[in-house]
Amino acid sequence: MSKNIFINGKGFSFEGEKTVLEVARENGIYIPSLCYHEKVGPANKCRVCVVEVDGMKDLQTSCSLAAADGMKVGTTTEKVLEAQRMVVNLLLSNGNHNCLSCEANGDCELQDAAYYLGIERPPFVIEEHKEREDSGAFILRDPEKCIQCGRCIEGCNRLVVNEVLDFGYRGGHTEVVWDNDMPLDDSNCVECGECVQMCPVGALIAKKGMGRARRWETKPVRTTCPYCGVGCQLDLHVKDDQIIRVTGTEGAQPNMGHLCVKGRFGYDFIYSDERLTTPLIRENDGFREASWDEALNLVAGKFTQIIEESGPDAIAGVSCARSINEDSYNMQKLFRSVIGTNNIDHCART
Amino acid sequence: MTNSFREFENNKLIFCIGTNMTEAHPVASYYVKRAVNKGATLIVADPRKHALADKASIFAQIKVGSDVAFLNGIMNVLITEDLYDKKFVEANCEDFEALKAKVLEYPPERASKIARVPADQIREIARTLAVNRPGALCYTLGITEHTCGKNNVMSTANLQMLLGNLGMEGGGVNPLRGQNNVQGACDMGALPNVFHGYQAVTDPAAREKFAKAWNVPSLPDKPGLMIPDMMAKLPSKEVRAFYIFGENLANTDPNIANVEHELSSAEFLVCNDIFMTETTRFAHVIFPSAAWCEDDGTFASSERRVNRVRKIKEPPGQAKPNWWIFKEIAKRMGHEWRSSSSREIWDKEVSPLAAPYTGIKYARIENDGLQWPCPSEEHPGTTFLHKDGKFTRGKGLFQAIEWTPPAEVEDEEYPFVLSTGRRLFHYHSRTQTGRAGMDQKLSEETADICPKDAARLGIANGEYIQVSSRRGSVRVKARVTDQIPLGMVWMAFHFREANANWLTNNVYDPQTKTAEYKACSCKIEKIA
Numbered sequence: 076m077s078k079n080i081f082i083n084g085k086g087f088s089f090e091g092e093k094t095v096l097e098v099a100r101e102n103g104i105y106i107p108s109l110c111y112h113e114k115v116g117p118a119n120k121c122r123v124c125v126v127e128v129d130g131m132k133d134l135q136t137s138c139s140l141a142a143a144d145g146m147k148v149g150t151t152t153e154k155v156l157e158a159q160r161m162v163v164n165l166l167l168s169n170g171n172h173n174c175l176s177c178e179a180n181g182d183c184e185l186q187d188a189a190y191y192l193g194i195e196r197p198p199f200v201i202e203e204h205k206e207r208e209d210s211g212a213f214i215l216r217d218p219e220k221c222i223q224c225g226r227c228i229e230g231c232n233r234l235v236v237n238e239v240l241d242f243g244y245r246g247g248h249t250e251v252v253w254d255n256d257m258p259l260d261d262s263n264c265v266e267c268g269e270c271v272q273m274c275p276v277g278a279l280i281a282k283k284g285m286g287r288a289r290r291w292e293t294k295p296v297r298t299t300c301p302y303c304g305v306g307c308q309l310d311l312h313v314k315d316d317q318i319i320r321v322t323g324t325e326g327a328q329p330n331m332g333h334l335c336v337k338g339r340f341g342y343d344f345i346y347s348d349e350r351l352t353t354p355l356i357r358e359n360d361g362f363r364e365a366s367w368d369e370a371l372n373l374v375a376g377k378f379t380q381i382i383e384e385s386g387p388d389a390i391a392g393v394s395c396a397r398s399i400n401e402d403s404y405n406m407q408k409l410f411r412s413v414i415g416t417n418n419i420d421h422c423a424r425t
Numbered sequence: 426m427t428n429s430f431r432e433f434e435n436n437k438l439i440f441c442i443g444t445n446m447t448e449a450h451p452v453a454s455y456y457v458k459r460a461v462n463k464g465a466t467l468i469v470a471d472p473r474k475h476a477l478a479d480k481a482s483i484f485a486q487i488k489v490g491s492d493v494a495f496l497n498g499i500m501n502v503l504i505t506e507d508l509y510d511k512k513f514v515e516a517n518c519e520d521f522e523a524l525k526a527k528v529l530e531y532p533p534e535r536a537s538k539i540a541r542v543p544a545d546q547i548r549e550i551a552r553t554l555a556v557n558r559p560g561a562l563c564y565t566l567g568i569t570e571h572t573c574g575k576n577n578v579m580s581t582a583n584l585q586m587l588l589g590n591l592g593m594e595g596g597g598v599n600p601l602r603g604q605n606n607v608q609g610a611c612d613m614g615a616l617p618n619v620f621h622g623y624q625a626v627t628d629p630a631a632r633e634k635f636a637k638a639w640n641v642p643s644l645p646d647k648p649g650l651m652i653p654d655m656m657a658k659l660p661s662k663e664v665r666a667f668y669i670f671g672e673n674l675a676n677t678d679p680n681i682a683n684v685e686h687e688l689s690s691a692e693f694l695v696c697n698d699i700f701m702t703e704t705t706r707f708a709h710v711i712f713p714s715a716a717w718c719e720d721d722g723t724f725a726s727s728e729r730r731v732n733r734v735r736k737i738k739e740p741p742g743q744a745k746p747n748w749w750i751f752k753e754i755a756k757r758m759g760h761e762w763r764s765s766s767s768r769e770i771w772d773k774e775v776s777p778l779a780a781p782y783t784g785i786k787y788a789r790i791e792n793d794g795l796q797w798p799c800p801s802e803e804h805p806g807t808t809f810l811h812k813d814g815k816f817t818r819g820k821g822l823f824q825a826i827e828w829t830p831p832a833e834v835e836d837e838e839y840p841f842v843l844s845t846g847r848r849l850f851h852y853h854s855r856t857q858t859g860r861a862g863m864d865q866k867l868s869e870e871t872a873d874i875c876p877k878d879a880a881r882l883g884i885a886n887g888e889y890i891q892v893s894s895r896r897g898s899v900r901v902k903a904r905v906t907d908q909i910p911l912g913m914v915w916m917a918f919h920f921r922e923a924n925a926n927w928l929t930n931n932v933y934d935p936q937t938k939t940a941e942y943k944a945c946s947c948k949i950e951k952i953a
Contacts, residue, residue: 212862212863212865212866213862233459234459235451235455235458236455236459236462265849266866267451283862296735296737297735297792298717298718298733298734298735298737299605299724299726299732299733299794300605301605301857302605302852302857303449303450303451303601303602303603303605304450304601304602304604304606304607304608304727305430305450305452305453305601305726305727306605306724306725306726306728306730306794307452308732308793311718311735311737313737316738316739318718318737327792327793328431328793328794329429329430329431329452329726329728329730330430330452331431333452334452335451335849336451336849336850336863336866337849337850337852337858337861340861340862340863341852341858341861341862341863342718342861343860343861343862344716344856344857344858344861345699345716345717345718345719345738347860349701350699350700350716350741350742350744351698351699351700351701351711351742351744352713352741352742352743352744353713353742353743354712354743355708355710355711356709356710357708357710362708362711365710367743367753371753371754371757372757373710374695374710374754375754375758378666378754378758379758381666381693385665387645388649388650389662389663389664389666390665390666390667390668391655391658391666391668392667392668392669392670393652393667393668393670393672393674394613394615394670394671395610395670395671395672395697395747396604396605396607396609396672397604397605397606397717398671398722399606399609399720399723399724399734399747399748399767400606400609400610400612400613400722400723400724400725400731400771400775401722401723401748401767401770402722402746402748403606403610403613403615404613404614404621404748404770404775405748405751405752405762405770406615406668406747407613407614407616407620407621408639408751408762409751409754409755410649411614411620411626411635411639411644411645412635412639412755412760413641413754413755413758413759413760414758415644415645416645416649417617417645418617418649418650418655419614419615419616419617419649420615420617420649420655421607421610421611421615421652421672422604422652422672422677423610423611423616424569424574424934424938424939425566425569425570425603425939425940425942
């Protein structure tokens with residue numbers, strides 16, 4: 076049965092069990108939120124998503140508040156905005172949130188919240204300096220940008236269940252740590268990068284893309300991972316002909332945004348200087364470059380000669396389990412319909 | 426896979442045998458681990474105590490190559506204790522009596538001696554499987570890469586039929602395919618016995634259909650050779666020309682010395698590849714191919730899902746799409762093919778010429794892919810097979826299967842068993858991962874051995890040792906880990922140096938011709 080809530084005086088219907096934040100998002104109403112992520116649900120940590128509800132004394136966190144029929148919610152009252160400003164100002168003061176060269180600039184939930192709340196300059200003073208954790212092959216952590224929302228920890232423990240990240244230390248010294256606060260490279264972290272994808276700010280960054288493009292300069296292209304047989308869906312973030320970074324496609328079958336280390340970071344072999352760029356024909360002990368015509372004619376001629384002399388079964392072929400279906404289809408078609416043999420296989424059973 | 430990845434998370438029970446999913450299929454393992462956290466029962470059977478074993482309710486550290494005996498032992502308990510799904514078996518299966526007679530020869534005590542796990546653990550597994558239904562069975566190459574690989578696979582199917590775990594969500598026999606498109610290459614008929622969509626070359630109607638579609642008078646009716654037989658016929662020149670598309674056989678096939686002898690004997694070897702490899706060294710002609718991201722197309726995943734792959738850049742230099750290369754050779758041999766893009770090949774040939782793909786068109790898989798069978802353009806695809814116990818052949822056929830040991834077993838001279846596989850940070854012969862920074866995570870091969878063997882032989886973690894089999898010998902760094910059981914050496918094939926395939930045994934399952942990568946005997950020695 077459909078229920079209604081009123082947000083800022085306007086009615087919205089919804090079905091089933093939903094939070095106020097979910098109903099607001101579905102209807103295009105922005106409520107700043109930081110620790111909430113739809114894949115791990117409410118964390119009730121950051122308190123930036125607070126709203127005012129008729130009949131309730133205190134401000135309520137919209138990420139955990141169940142929407143109820145007839146509920147009246149204010150997201151832009153002065154009381155709400157003041158509380159949100161305080162939270163964001165404190166977060167901005169606790170660290171060094173300098174957007175100038177931040178990789179997340181333009182795609183940062185803290186920046187979005189500050190912009191929405193009209194915060195130009197945080198009123199409080201920056202506290203201590205924290206070193207970047209740079210030991211990982213693919214992931215950089217900048218603790219000065221961390222807002223301790225815990226999304227990376229939830230992702231690591233509940234989504235990919237690699238169980239490496241946790242909060243370490245206490246109070247004002249709390250930070251995200253790998254195992255018992257080990258350098259990333261010495262820890263049990265396998266660099267699947269789930270934490271990078273979950274991070275709402277620029278505290279966890281994919282190193283390969285650093286300094287290569289602003290977020291708004293890339294466009295996402297959905298494709299399928301070239302490694303194992305799970306078939307994970309990837310978004311390649313592309314500028315010109317370069318992949319700047321890779322994220323898992325959220326909501327897509329079968330991986331729902333999750334990836335492994337190879338899928339997320341193993342993409343740049345295609346740009347290797349060692350790529351073959353021209354047909355090659357054996358000559359003496361090495362190879363010489365050839366035109367397509369010469370190489371194709373040589374192969375077609377030799378196949379024709381062998382078929383005439385020894386029959387089509389004197390030719391055999393192995394297709395590729397890495398390349399696209401259409402390539403394998405054409406290769407078996409060549410063997411069966413042109414050469415005239417069923418001697419076509421691939422590493423099907425290993 | 427009969428079933429789908431997304432089901433795993435909500436399964437009641439998952440039985441993983443011969444699959445180190447955490448490293449070989451990491452994203453699938455996330456769902457298995459999440460299922461455990463939600464209360465599912467996980468049973469892991471494997472020679473190695475790999476990461477998933479830590480999450481298991483029951484971990485059976487079975488001896489390499491004992492799978493048939495182990496599974497027969499479980500089925501023995503299910504039958505003798507009357508725990509199997511009689512209704513499912515009677516309604517949907519046949520030859521139960523033959524299966525029963527065979528598994529009665531494998532009481533838990535006998536299975537225990539072969540699998541080297543306690544008889545009571547075999548009983549516990551059987552009882553746990555019986556009370557937690559449906560349950561999904563997952564396997565990978567730990568099951569298939571044996572001389573008895575086909576029998577191992579049949580045994581997993583026997584078990585799931587006996588438990589009535591087929592034809593519903595949360596059940597199934599689920600082989601996780603190793604490569605991104607090994608499912609697709611099978612589906613596309615890159616196999617010696619079938620056209621694409623598994624239409625037999627021995628079926629006159631199928632040949633007539635394809636002869637007409639391809640505009641040729643006839644098509645060959647005799648199944649062709651499988652890879653090991655192709656290569657074995659190179660030295661004798663029975664096979665004179667060999668065409669290798671994107672495979673690095675000189676590193677990935679067992680017994681490298683023999684593989685290289687065969688490849689070097691080829692009268693005419695053609696390769697399509699994106700890099701020079703150990704295999705292209707033997708080529709007479711090498712065609713430069715477009716890589717991933719340089720061509721539009723489709724892959725088919727383990728769960729039979731046909732997914733789109735998209736082009737973002739041109740291939741380097743004069744490199745060309747592989748389908749184009751095959752089309753050009755055909756043209757030069759007198760055959761004009763019409764389709765001139767991947768999309769045309771799929772939509773105009775692959776899809777209409779095979780019933781399982783008839784409903785799959787590029788326009789329908791812009792976002793999520795579709796799972797075959799998908800017989801019409803209105804069909805939503807098939808998330809699990811054999812609904813209501815309806816099998817492709819009619820009734821599910823039980824097979825009475827005898828256990829056989831690996832072709833080569835430990836002896837005085839070679840007292841260790843060598844088993845092989847993949848590691849998380851690399852892929853096969855590293856042509857890709859070796860050029861994508863993954864060497865930072867793993868820069869050389871290791872021989873993994875257990876602490877007891879290391880202590881007995883005075884080998885320290887990280888020390889270089891010599892590992893030898895009857896086929897070769899490598900110098901390799903020892904990695905001492907309690908994942909490995911006593912008497913085993915475990916290695917991968919990612920690096921040319923110390924590649925396990927210098928040692929592996931080129932013996933094959935008689936039907937599938939899958940090599941016994943998982944078991945051969947070897948010895949280890951300290952380097953003075």
